[in-house]
Amino acid sequence: MSFDVLRTLCSTPAVGGREEAFRAVVHTELSPISDEHYVDAMGNAFYRRKGKGTNPRRIMIAAHMDEIAFIVRYVTKDGFLYIQPLGGFDPRTLVAQRVLVYGRQTLPGIIGIKPTHFTTAEERTRVTPVEDLFIDLGLPGEDVHSLVKVGDCVTMERDLIQIGNFYTGKTLDDRVGVYTMIEAFKKFAQSDDDIYAVATVQEEVGVRGAKVAAFGLQPDIGIALDITIAADMPGIEERNWCVAMGKGVGIKIMDSYSISHHGLVEHFRTLAEERGITHQMEILPKGGTDAGGMQMSRNGIPVITLSIPCRYTHSVVESVHKDDVQATVDLLVAFIENSTAFAV
Ligand SMILES: [Zn+2]
Incomplete structure (x- = not known):
């Protein structure tokens, strides 16, 4: 876990349609470990690590660059x-x-x-x-x-700091998603499939970048990384918490933009159980992620979102638990390194 990398990601501006400064930071992190990279006309940035298999599929991991x-x-x-x-x-x-x-x-x-x-x-x-x-x-x-x-x-304007077990500041939506994508991309040893880390544009204005990125890339599987609402706080009943802080990566069943592919949900749940990675099943009644854009591209793409629980979303005191960030990286790496265990 690199607090400095996350802090830089959180403080670099990326307003919808003007993600270029932030894209340069992503490029510094991902280009040295990619076999190929390019940017599409809308500004989505693609980084590919080639698969070792004889017939590699394309797996698209998406995290959005833009902030509210x-x-x-x-x-x-x-x-x-x-x-x-x-x-x-x-x-x-x-x-x-x-x-x-x-x-x-x-x-x-x-x-x-x-x-x-x-x-x-x-x-x-x-x-x-x-x-x-x-x-x-x-x-x-x-x-x-x-x-x-x-x-x-x-x-x-708000600097990222640590309080207790939390990282807190502005733009953790979705800089913590970009961070987990970078960490996983650096960490996985190898995959039989082609792994694409895609830093997307214009998510906060209606999941626009991911839609175009998926159309261009035509992935076989789409995985979005984003925060979700942890409402475990005073004044909210436990049945409405959605997810809780420190209880692990959220495996999304659905939100209002996408219903995750059932096979992927079961695959990730089993994988987390087998590897002892803390996780929680997530249903978010309102809101969505890049998975919604990817899913409806071309003939349809099986998608899922891995969610990082976040308190106080869409404010300058957004907060995530450091163990949940690590659990998200661990589960994504576990999936990538054995991706052919999942077939649609
Ligand atoms: Zn987001």
């Missing part, structure tokens, strides 16, 4: 910025936060909030919608207008 973020929608005369969300932030978590604005230079900023002294009782109980939030860069209007233009990217 914003682009600048409007700049006021006085230099305040209004923003357009790309992905589903909870507006309750956004006020009084620091952001980074990627204009002609990277500018730190803050999401402002009207002073409590000037708010009405009604305003204090109401959540400010994203379209009404504004960013203050601490600069005169004319300076802002020369540095920032409509369409520039904006991300939250």
Whole structure:
């Protein structure tokens, strides 16, 4: 486990459609250990390790690069910025936060909030919608207008830290998925099948990159790596937890974008049991992953998602348990090294 690699992944910006800086970080990690790599027209990055078998299949592992973020929608005369969300932030978590604005230079900023002294009782109980939030860069209007233009990217600003057994910060969705993909790709000794690590674009705006990536690659099996909701916290009944922190990798049965291939679910469950890898079966009532995009490509592709349990998703205090991250890497490596044990 490399905290430094995960921290770099979490802090490198990738707004939907503008994943290039992050793709360069992925490239540094994966290109030295790949037999072949390329980027498609949409920006999905493919890394292949050739299989040793006589008739290797293509196995696509997908993790998305983009984070929930914003682009600048409007700049006021006085230099305040209004923003357009790309992905589903909870507006309750956004006020009084620091952001980074990627204009002609990277500018730190803050999401402002009207002073409590000037708010009405009604305003204090109401959540400010994203379209009404504004960013203050601490600069005169004319300076802002020369540095920032409509369409520039904006991300939250929050460093990854360790608390207890957790890693916590922004963008663990899906940087921890990208991290597990990189770790597994580095770790597996060999496979009979061709293994493709695919860093996808534009997942948070509707699973767009994975759909195109799967159409181009035409894999025999698709495995998405993403976080899922760990709702094991005060105020939520245990039957609604979905998964729990520290209880292992989530083997997804379904979410609202895909129903995992039944044979793959049973294969992964058995594999985890045999290898003694901590795991939990996951049903997510709302939300989805790149598996949804891969599954409906061409004639249909058998897919599954391996999920990393995450508390406080889509906020700047997203948290994952370090043992769950390791369990995800271990299960993926176990599958890859003996992939021909699974036949559709
Ligand atoms: Zn995600």
